[in-house]
Amino acid sequence: MSFLDASEMTGGYGAADILHGCTLKVEKGQIAVIVGPNGAGKSTAMKAVFGMLRLRGGRVTLDGEDITALSPQERVKKGMGFVPQVxxxxxxxxxxxxxxxxxxxxxxxxxxxxxxxxxxxxxxxxxxxxxxxxxxxxxxxxxxxxxxxxxKPKLLMLDEPTAGVSPIVMDELFDRIIEVARTGISILMVEQNARQALEIADQGYVLVQGANKYTDTGAALMADPEVRRTFLGG
Known part of the structure; x- marks a missing residue:
């Protein structure tokens, strides 16, 4: 079992589901990046992992413990850290x-x-x-x-950490994120700058309409012609 294992997550706001069987996994000390088009459910998936969205299906485990029913505050005590975009x-x-x-x-x-x-x-x-x-x-x-x-989180979740910053600042933030991961903290990150994020990712997830479209290492996704053409601008 992965350090973070969010499997088959289904849920949304009101009656409509935004996530449709979405699965995200992160190993200890890994950087996992979620990319995809606008409206793909990337931030919703992050909120579901953190307990801000009640799931209608699936479960979330952290370090082998099922935390699906826990509140965000309780998840922080279990070792989750969350940085919202705004x-x-x-x-x-x-x-x-x-x-x-x-x-x-x-x-x-x-x-x-x-x-x-x-x-x-x-x-x-x-x-x-x-x-x-x-x-x-x-x-x-x-x-x-x-x-x-x-x-002192075991898992640090970042929702669009480079939104609205200059390319120089973005590179610096990514360098610091790599340093954090090297200390053994797992990173789960939603990022619009897909190409740059996948360059530092151990694991990458491309979401489309709340479901996993592509899942592979960051390097493999960068090398995939279909991923490059559809999501990385060629």
Missing amino acids: NNVFPTMSVEENLEMGAFIRADDFRDTMDQVYELFPILREKRHQNAGELSGGQRQQVAVGRALMT
């Missing part, structure tokens, strides 16, 4: 206060983790007393990822 920082709080908010579930001393976040994102140490709302888009994304890391 509204992912407290704008009127300082960078350091944002990071401290990420440690709300911890009873131990979290200063070592905060130091690790500052080593990963040096600009945050420099701006730690500045309000998060005053930062650039890329810096706010670093705050959001850093806050999720403060929970």
